[in-house]
Amino acid sequence: MNLDIAILLIEDGLASGAIYVLMALGFVLVFNVTRVIFVPFGDLVSYAALTLASFQLQRTPGTIWLLVTLAALAILLEVLRLYRIGQFARLPRALVVWGVLPLLPVACTLLLDGFALPSYVAIPLTFALILPIGPLLYRIVFQPIANAPVLVLLMVSVALHFAVSGLALMYFGPEGMRTTPLVQGAFDLFGIAISASLLLIVGVAAALSIALLLFFRLTLTGKALLATASNREGARLVGIRTATTSAAAFLVAGIIATVAGVLISPMTTIYYDTGLIVGLKGFVGSVAGGFVSYPLAALGGVIIGQVESFSSFYASAFKEAIVFAAVIPVILARWLWASNAHIEEHDEE
Amino acid sequence: MSAAAIRSLALAVICLAMLVAPAVLGDFSVTLLNYVAIYTLVALGLVLLTGCGGLTSFGQAAFVGIGAYATAYLSTTLGLSPWLGLVAALVLTSVTALIIGVITLHLGGHYLPLSTIAWGMAIYLLFGNFDFLGRYGGISNIPPVSLFGYRLEHMTQVYYLVWIAVGAALLVASNLLRSRQGRAIRALRGGEVLAECLGINPFKIRLFVFVLAAALAGLAGWLYAHMQKFVSPAPFDLRAGIEYLLMAVLGGSGYVAGAVIGAAAVALSKNWLQDLLPYVTANSGNLEIVVFGALFILLLQHSRGGIVPLVLRYLPQAARAPAVPHAPSADRLPVRTMPTAGQQLLVLKGVSRSFGGLIAVNDVSFSVNAGELLALIGPNGAGKSTTFNLITGVIPPTSGTISYGGRDLTGASPRVALAAGIARTFQHVKLRPAMSVLENVMLGAYSRSSSGFLAGALRLDRAEEAIVRAAALRQIARVGLAEQASTAAGNLALGQQRLVEIARALVADPSMLMLDEPAAGLRSREKAALAELLKAVRDAGTAILLVEHDMDFVMRVANRIVVLDFGKKLAEGAPEAIRKNPAVQEAYLGGVA
Numbered sequence: 001m002n003l004d005i006a007i008l009l010i011e012d013g014l015a016s017g018a019i020y021v022l023m024a025l026g027f028v029l030v031f032n033v034t035r036v037i038f039v040p041f042g043d044l045v046s047y048a049a050l051t052l053a054s055f056q057l058q059r060t061p062g063t064i065w066l067l068v069t070l071a072a073l074a075i076l077l078e079v080l081r082l083y084r085i086g087q088f089a090r091l092p093r094a095l096v097v098w099g100v101l102p103l104l105p106v107a108c109t110l111l112l113d114g115f116a117l118p119s120y121v122a123i124p125l126t127f128a129l130i131l132p133i134g135p136l137l138y139r140i141v142f143q144p145i146a147n148a149p150v151l152v153l154l155m156v157s158v159a160l161h162f163a164v165s166g167l168a169l170m171y172f173g174p175e176g177m178r179t180t181p182l183v184q185g186a187f188d189l190f191g192i193a194i195s196a197s198l199l200l201i202v203g204v205a206a207a208l209s210i211a212l213l214l215f216f217r218l219t220l221t222g223k224a225l226l227a228t229a230s231n232r233e234g235a236r237l238v239g240i241r242t243a244t245t246s247a248a249a250f251l252v253a254g255i256i257a258t259v260a261g262v263l264i265s266p267m268t269t270i271y272y273d274t275g276l277i278v279g280l281k282g283f284v285g286s287v288a289g290g291f292v293s294y295p296l297a298a299l300g301g302v303i304i305g306q307v308e309s310f311s312s313f314y315a316s317a318f319k320e321a322i323v324f325a326a327v328i329p330v331i332l333a334r335w336l337w338a339s340n341a342h343i344e345e346h347d348e349e
Numbered sequence: 350m351s352a353a354a355i356r357s358l359a360l361a362v363i364c365l366a367m368l369v370a371p372a373v374l375g376d377f378s379v380t381l382l383n384y385v386a387i388y389t390l391v392a393l394g395l396v397l398l399t400g401c402g403g404l405t406s407f408g409q410a411a412f413v414g415i416g417a418y419a420t421a422y423l424s425t426t427l428g429l430s431p432w433l434g435l436v437a438a439l440v441l442t443s444v445t446a447l448i449i450g451v452i453t454l455h456l457g458g459h460y461l462p463l464s465t466i467a468w469g470m471a472i473y474l475l476f477g478n479f480d481f482l483g484r485y486g487g488i489s490n491i492p493p494v495s496l497f498g499y500r501l502e503h504m505t506q507v508y509y510l511v512w513i514a515v516g517a518a519l520l521v522a523s524n525l526l527r528s529r530q531g532r533a534i535r536a537l538r539g540g541e542v543l544a545e546c547l548g549i550n551p552f553k554i555r556l557f558v559f560v561l562a563a564a565l566a567g568l569a570g571w572l573y574a575h576m577q578k579f580v581s582p583a584p585f586d587l588r589a590g591i592e593y594l595l596m597a598v599l600g601g602s603g604y605v606a607g608a609v610i611g612a613a614a615v616a617l618s619k620n621w622l623q624d625l626l627p628y629v630t631a632n633s634g635n636l637e638i639v640v641f642g643a644l645f646i647l648l649l650q651h652s653r654g655g656i657v658p659l660v661l662r663y664l665p666q667a668a669r670a671p672a673v674p675h676a677p678s679a680d681r682l683p684v685r686t687m688p689t690a691g692q693q694l695l696v697l698k699g700v701s702r703s704f705g706g707l708i709a710v711n712d713v714s715f716s717v718n719a720g721e722l723l724a725l726i727g728p729n730g731a732g733k734s735t736t737f738n739l740i741t742g743v744i745p746p747t748s749g750t751i752s753y754g755g756r757d758l759t760g761a762s763p764r765v766a767l768a769a770g771i772a773r774t775f776q777h778v779k780l781r782p783a784m785s786v787l788e789n790v791m792l793g794a795y796s797r798s799s800s801g802f803l804a805g806a807l808r809l810d811r812a813e814e815a816i817v818r819a820a821a822l823r824q825i826a827r828v829g830l831a832e833q834a835s836t837a838a839g840n841l842a843l844g845q846q847r848l849v850e851i852a853r854a855l856v857a858d859p860s861m862l863m864l865d866e867p868a869a870g871l872r873s874r875e876k877a878a879l880a881e882l883l884k885a886v887r888d889a890g891t892a893i894l895l896v897e898h899d900m901d902f903v904m905r906v907a908n909r910i911v912v913l914d915f916g917k918k919l920a921e922g923a924p925e926a927i928r929k930n931p932a933v934q935e936a937y938l939g940g941v942a
Contacts, residue, residue, distance in 0.1 A: 037463060145650050151405050154462055155598065156649050158407060158591050163642030169635045284467060287460070321474035327467035331460065332452050 001313065007192055009309045015198050015267060016281075017305020018205035019260050023282020024297040025209060026256040031286075032229035033249035036142055036153045039161040041253055042279020046168055048130045048261025049270040053177035055122040060113050062171020063129045064106045066164075070136040074098040077140060098139065102132035119182065123262060130258040134250030137164075143243055161276065168272035176269035182262075201263050208259055209298060212252070225249055277320065281308070284327045287334065300330065367512055371505040380504045381616060383576060386511035388612035390569035392596040393518055393605065394562030399594070400602025401526060402558045403538030404454075405462035407590045408469025412442045412563040414476055414585030416570025421488040421580045422481065431494045435571050442567030443560050445472075450559040454552060469590050476582040487581030494575045507576045514572060515609070518565060521806045523605045528805025528814065532792050534558055536781055542743055543779040545763035546772075548796030548857075557802055588638065595645050601657030603783060610656050618644075682797045682820055685770060685858050687890035688754060690720030694861060694892050695740065695771075700749030702735055709735040711916040712749070717861065722883065722893040724903045726927075727913035728936060733896045734776050736913070737865055740894075741773050742766045754860070767796055770860035774850035774867060776896070782839025786830060786849050789838045790821040793856035824852040829878060844870035848879070861892040868902050880906050904928065912936070 023041065030038040047063055054061035078094040105128035117125070141160055145152065183196040216222040227235040228245040236242055264270065264278065285300030304323060311322040371379050391409050398404050419441045420434025453464045477485045494501045494510060501507050525531045533549045534557075541551045574580050592615060600611025619637070626636050652659065688694055695717040702710040710732040717723045725733050738744045740751060745760040752758055753769045772793070780789050794817045800810035825834050828848040833841060838849055847867050854862055864883075868876050876899070883906050887893055897903050903910065903924070910927045912919040914936040920927060927933055 141646055141650075148649075148653075151462060152649055152653060154405070155591075155594065156646050158466075159595075159642045159645035159649070161642075162588065162591065163639045163646070166635050166637075166639035166642065170639075280466065280470065283463065287463065287467075317478040318475070321471045321478065324467045324471035324474065327464055327471075328449070328452050331456060331464055334456075334460075 005313070009313055010306065011194065011198055012312075013306040013309030014302075015201050015305070016264075016308060017302040018201045019264050019278060019301075020282045020285050020304050021298045021301035022205050022208060022256050022260045023279055024285035024301040025212060025294060026253045027279075027283050027286040028294055028297045029212070029225075029256075030249050030253050033225050034138070034142065034146070034153075034228075034246045035150050037150075037157055037283075038250075038253060039154075039157040039276075039279070040137065040164045041257055042275035042277070042282070043161060043164045043168060044130060044133060044254060044257035044275065045261040045264065045278050046165070046270055046272055046275030047133065048126055048258040049179065049265035049274075050168070050172045050177055050272070051129055052122060052126045052262055052265055053179045053270070054172070055117050055125065056179055057177070058114060058116055061109065061129065062168075063133075064109050065171060066167055067102050067106050067129065067132060067136070070133065070140060071099050071102045074102075074136050074139045077144075098136070102136060105129045105132070126262065127255070127258050130261070131251060131254045134254035134257075135247040138247050138250040143246070146243070146246065165273050165276060168275075172272050174272070176271040176274075177265070178269045179262075179265040181266040197266065201267075204259060204263060208256065209294075213294070215252075221245075221248060225252075281323055284323065284330065287327055287330055364516075371508050376504060379508050381620060383504060383508055383511050385609075385613045385616045386508075386515045387569045387573050387576070388593070388596055388616055389515050389609050390518055390572070391566045391593045392600065392612045393515075393522055393608035394565035395593055395597035396600070396602055396605060396608045397522060397526075397534065397558050398562040399597055400604070400607065401531075401538065402534050402555060404555060404559065405594070406465040406469075406559075406562070407462060407587060407594060408465035408472070409562065409566045409593045410585045410587070410589035411469040411472035412446065412566035413570040413573065413589070414472065414580075414582070415442050415445055416567030417574040417580045417585070418476060418482055418488070418570075419567075420571045421491050421574045424492050424575075425488055425490055426481070431492060431571075431575055434574075435568075438567045438571040439564050442563045442570070446560045446563030447556070450556045454555045454559060465590075466587065469587055473582060473586045476585060483581075485582060487579060489579045491574050491578045491580065493578065501575075504576075507572075511572050511576070514568060518568070519605055519609070524808050525802065525806045526605065528802075528808075528810055529791075529795060529798055529800045529817070530554065530557070530802045530805050532784070532788055533795060535784060535788075536792055539781065540779070542763070543775075546741060546743070546767060547792050547853075548764050548767045550764065561802075591645075592641070595641070595648075598645075598653075599648060599655055601655030601659075604655075604657040607655055607657045614656065682794060682816055682858070685860055687860055688719040690718075690890065692719045693717075694719045694754055695894070696750075696752045697736075697740070698750045698752075700736075700739060700746045700751060702732075702739055702744065702747050708916050710739065710746075710913075713913065713916070713918050714749075715911045715918065715921060717892050717894055719860070719892050720887065720890055721908040722887045722895060722906055724895045724897060724907035724910045725913065726897065726900075726903060726910060727919070730915070731913040732916040733913055734865060735916075737773065737776075737863055737894075737896065740766070741771060741863065764796075767857065771863060772854035772857040772859035772861075773863035774847065774854055774865055776865040778843065778846045778850060780838040780846055780849060783837060785835050786825060786838050786841070787818070787821055787834045789849055790825055790852045790856055791817050793824075793853035794820055796857060821852070821856050824855045825849075827855065828852045828882065829875075842870065844872070844875060847871070848875075851879075851882075855886070859891060861894060862886060863894045865896045866898060867895070868897055868899050876902055 026041055027038060030036055030041065047066070051061040051063045075095065075098050078098055079091070082088055082091055082094065105125060108125060109129065112121070112125070137160065141156060142153065145156065181197055183200050185196045186193045187196065187199065216226055224235070224240045224245050225248060227238070227240055228242050232242055235245070260278070281304050282301060285304045286297040287300065304326065307326055308319060308323050312319040315322065370382065374382070391413055395406065395409060398406055416438035419437040420431060423429045423434045423437050424431050449468055453461055456464065476482055482488065501510055526535065533544065533554050536544050536547065536549060537551055537554060544551045596611035596615045597608065598611070599614055600607030600609070622637050622640055626640070629636070693716050697716065698714050700710060700713050701708065713732070713736065725736065727733055735744070739746050742758065742761045742763045742765060750757065750759045753766070753771065756769055758766055758769060798813050798817050800813050804810040822831070822834060825831055828851055830845060830848055830852065833845070838846060841849065847870060851864065851867055868879055871879060880902060883893060895903070895907065907924050909922065910924055911921045912927060912933050919936055920930045920933050922930070
């Protein structure tokens, strides 16, 4: 290996590492607020990338059918709940939140069907189509068991991944898709060529990470999310609706997943199940942060990007296996780090 | 007919039906049953791991793969006997699990299941990328198993092999769960503090169950390879891993029978979906996994216990909780020589503990003498329970020293404290609600008995079990719960649960008994009986350290009282002197008006 190749690998690793950082932050965010390890998070990346690619190919993205199905289920659940507590007066609001809002982008998509959409229309529409999925999944799947033990939530989450990615296979088919690059060209920095798309990915990932940080520090919603994360009961007692903050966490996760999907789709061909792999790598990164520390999770994401990039050079067939096996030394390091903490007690039956 | 007779009759009928099944059923059904058997072995591992031990693994399919590939490689490329393949499959899965387990099983909570996703994925990817394992094409032409020169070629022949394996595995697993180490496995679920305080090494137990579950998966893989005569990576991916977990949860993951029922339910419904879905949609292969995911979510949302508990609810009481065989045993467990009365036993010197900025226990010194009952009292938040946790090693002190019988216990683990002779109860009762009162109390004798995993699995532990059972029943009778010995501990009232904890602590034969609010939740007659019991225990030579809020109770039983307030020792002395101490009155009543 010479220096040129090393620089190439590092740049490659930085680009995918930036994506993994976003994923790691998303995992930590959703877990902290809702105690759900959001395995289908990666699937949302696939949905976002495939939706954008469908627009570019002038196809109708299958995402709309997912939204229609989820909205129908959510409304059904809301109607049942309101019937049970006898408050039908609140039905119109529920219909707007769970029906009209998610179906608006569906209507737009159907209206624009068949037109060649420029990026500045296709990308916002992709966001509008992916964002409702997170809160809808939360409402249908996780909210009814919000107080279940973490392990039950995890099993549900894994099962949900299979359902969501199975649907992705039905909607988008087994073929992969790739979107056209958002930016072209390269810069020269001290004799090292840096592509514009690398700069875009790292820049957007950094900007989004900082935006998240500011969101938690400066906005009331952000603070409510933090409060729910640190103590659910306590947050309830001071009047925070934990169901709302949880749905908000899934919404933010949707934003992160869409950004990741839009950024990653020009880099590599995305299949219906690519998202899981991307998500799991981000997850390996977040394990480094013990699921609580955002900076450590981000650092983990960067490292995973480099490990992947270099192992693809040395042992390309085992690239994926190496990245996943990396979780074991990461966990070992975590454990040695925190081994003086006292016995963990989890009263779960 | 007695409940036991009904059980054996039912078992005999099932065995007979299994024996004649291949003669009655067609080839297709026999094949399906063979798959059920193989799934059952994997699900059984998960029943032990998840349902009993509280550890979740999404990676079991990878262990099945290791077993299958090990024997496939050995019997094709190397041309060795499938029986050597069995040895290789079991050794390789066990060693892999041992290595992964040593690294990951220290992790609590959600780390472990998540890491299983990662290594499960890594192992699966390895199968598809090794040249010598045939990459994604796999290995074909695997020979069938031969038994006494008789080749088990046909599905009906394999049927007997797989179901004998299942029968043996079920027997071993249910023996194990009813043994000393099996109780330890079941005690892990719901937190490790209790296990540590009972002298159980949680890591060792977890590691054992993890390796056992992997070995069961390896056995399943061996059977699978020689039944299919072909292996490829696909059946060992994460999707298969979650299906195995679904089987265990669906069946009822705390029950051995749940493994069979869950495996059968999943295999049959999969088969049924494959028949049905093509009528609904063109790409039914994709919908299958969607339907499965949705069903699993519904199951976890609405009936987390699984099928077995649902069925048990409709069975008569006798079939559910077998009567306790009351066999008085002539032999006794080894007994501790009690320290001579009056000798200094427990000594705390300048012990402090802070949590962040809060000092919960501040420079506390006192001692407990052999044969005395010392009460530790103080208002809420005075640091009594923290002191208990410091003495028993649940948390280490920030500064100061703790010694017991001349031995330094500062910062020692709960297991060391127990070995030194300290047994305790908990302010927030720590029982295993699904286990019977008897089983909970028998857990207390863990540190006094020695049967290992193998002895338990093969029922070589019956003599010791009888002694332990008799010892447990004696203590249960002593706290007045003889009638409830076979009741599930979770069904007792809170006060009675506290008594079960006392019986459990007494079975450990402690030289000092530590009771955290034992009288809370008891009625006055029960309190009087408890007071008599404590006096009797003390008079037999066991020192008692008591935390209690009921002052009448404390004054009735205590020889000496130590008062804590805001983490500091406020006073120490005889009950009468404490009652008259103005500082104590101030602390309790907020000053004499």
